[in-house]
Amino acid sequence: MQRPQRRRWLLLLFLGLFGAMNTVAFFHAWRFTHFSNEPGLHSPNPEQLSPGQKLWLLLTGIRNPKPHNGAKPAFPVETVTITSPNGPLEAWYARPDSGRARGTVALFHGYTSSKSHLTHEAGFFRRLGYNVLLVDQAGNGNSAGFRTTVGYREADDVAAAFHWLNDSTATKTQKQPTENQPLILYGVSMGAVAILRAEAELGIHPAANILECPYGNMRQTAYNRFESMHVPGFPMADLLVFWGGVQNGFWAFGLNAERYATQIHAPTLLLWGTADPRxxxxxTDAIFAHLAGPKARHDFPGVGHQPYWQRYAADWEQQIGQFLARRR
Incomplete structure (x- = not known):
């Protein structure tokens, strides 16, 4: 075969492979950021899969039904609707059992989750004397839509909940006005990143933040998922991030909690599990180092990407209780 013809075939082979990789990445990005309206369970975490199951996941994409809520909390809640740029959000609002509230804690869940997954945490804040607002972020639970952007557009939901709580003229609920009361934001993973972006770029100013396992940036979290499957991330992780952003109308490489942290001046408690594969x-070190305001951090030994109270209930309560006590 002559050299020019060989080069032409090599070029065609390269273009074919590049096109195939982009097609696969486009498909995976869509499945990752768009929930289906079908019953069933979400695909297991990559680290829980066998080699054959991992290969099948790479070929077919994740199964991603819209997350639904479980049972309501044991304590009484009022179901409220909050207007967000992403559509109507459903939330549960509750007050403590006795006395005037010390303030309000708004809780935001992680990826493929819902407000019902935070009822234990909300119950603890109520026992400390706080009102609580548990929010279904857009696309999740009973809120509108079937799309998630893993923290970017969810920041609009955080800002909407913040403004709703600060609107003392609201008449659709029996909530107490939050004037002269601290408004604290609590977020897990995606919810924590949404809080950081809402403060850094959307101009909200809470009294304090409690953040569990926020990821550093979207590119790194994509690489972490490939690493958990023991598959090289380059170039598929970058293509996945690129197409996910294109499909959802934002620059996904700019979704960066480490950068947002430089604009966070509210006191912040950062919590992380030392065995977190995500x-x-x-x-975590970078986010903590970049936080511009008063800050505290606590690591939970041997815990992965899961609620810390499940293994370290007393320690989790102590860290949060002490942090909030310093805010009074």
């Missing part, structure tokens, strides 16, 4: 120590 969020690395380096990411």
């Amino acid at each position: 969020v690395s120590r380096a990411e």
Whole structure:
């Protein structure tokens, strides 16, 4: 075969492979950021899969039905609707059992989750004397839509809930006005990143933040998912991030909690599990180092990307209780 013809075939082979990789990445990005309206369970976490199951996941994409809520909390709640740029959000609002509230804690869940997954945390805040607002972020639970952007557009939901709580003229609920009361934001993973962006770029100013396992940036979290499957991330992780952003109308490489942290002046408690396969120590170190305001951090040994209270209930309550006590 002559050299020019060989080069032409090599070029065609390269273009074919590049096109195939982009097609696969486009498909995976869509499945990752768009929930289906079908019953069933979400695909297991990559680290829980066998080699054959991982290969099948790479070929077919994740199964991603819209997350639904479980049972309501044991304590009484009022179901409210909050207007967000992403559509109507459903939330549960509750007051403590006795006395005037110390303030309000708004809670925001993680990826493929819902407000019902935070009822334990909300119950603890109520026992400390706080009103609580548990929010279904857009696309999740009983809120509008079937799309998630893993923290970017969810920041609009955080800002909408913040403004709703600060609107003392609201008449659709029996909530107490939050004037002269601290408004604290609590977020897990995606919810924590949404809080950081809402403060850094959307101009909200809470009294304090409690953040569990926020990822450092979208590119790194994509690489972490490939690493959890023991598959090289380059170039598919970058293509996945690129197409996910294109499909959802934002620059996904700019979704960066480490950068947002430089604009966070509210007192912040950062919590992380040392065995987390989704969020690395380096990411957590960078976020903590960049936080511009008063800050505290606590690591939970041997815990992965899961609620810390499940293994360290007393320690989790102590860290949060002490942090909030310093805010009074």
